[in-house]
Amino acid sequence: MDAPHGHLLHPLPPAGPDEVLDxxxxxxxxxxxxxxSFGQSSPDGFWYDQTEDEFVVLLAGAAVLRFEDGDRTVDLVPGSWVDIPAHCRHRVEATAADEATVWLTVFWPAA
Incomplete structure (x- = not known):
């Protein structure tokens, strides 16, 4: 049996107007x-409010997440990670405009 495999940073999709999710x-x-991501951010007034828990690792580029609770931000650089519980309202405030921002996200059902 062939085990699925790949590389998280190569190849990357070309820059475009939308994020690319695989x-x-x-x-x-x-x-x-x-x-x-290629400079994308969440639309004004939009908040993610997911039913799943999410673990995020930034692999390349840079990003800023904003959390509604306490109106706090988290700056992400390669190697940074964030554990986001279900229904923790958050948004992507910014991603790097001059390079690809690559995220690895893991979702699972909330406990």
Whole structure:
């Protein structure tokens, strides 16, 4: 049996107006995604309010997440990670405009 495999940073999709999301694995209620951003941010007034827990690792580029609770921000650089519980309202405030921002996200059902 051939085990699925790949590289998270090569190849990257070309820059475009939208983020590119690739589901790398979905099994047993767990989903792993690679997201590539090119300067995108959440629309004004939009907040993610997800029913799943989410673990985020930034692999390349830079990003700023904003959390509604306490109106706090978290600056992400390669190697930074954030654990976002279900229903923790957050948004992408900014991603690097001059290079690809590559995220690895893991989702699973909230406890």
């Amino acid at each position: 589901t790398l694995l979905a099994r047993g209620g767990v989903r792993v995604e690679r997201i590539v």
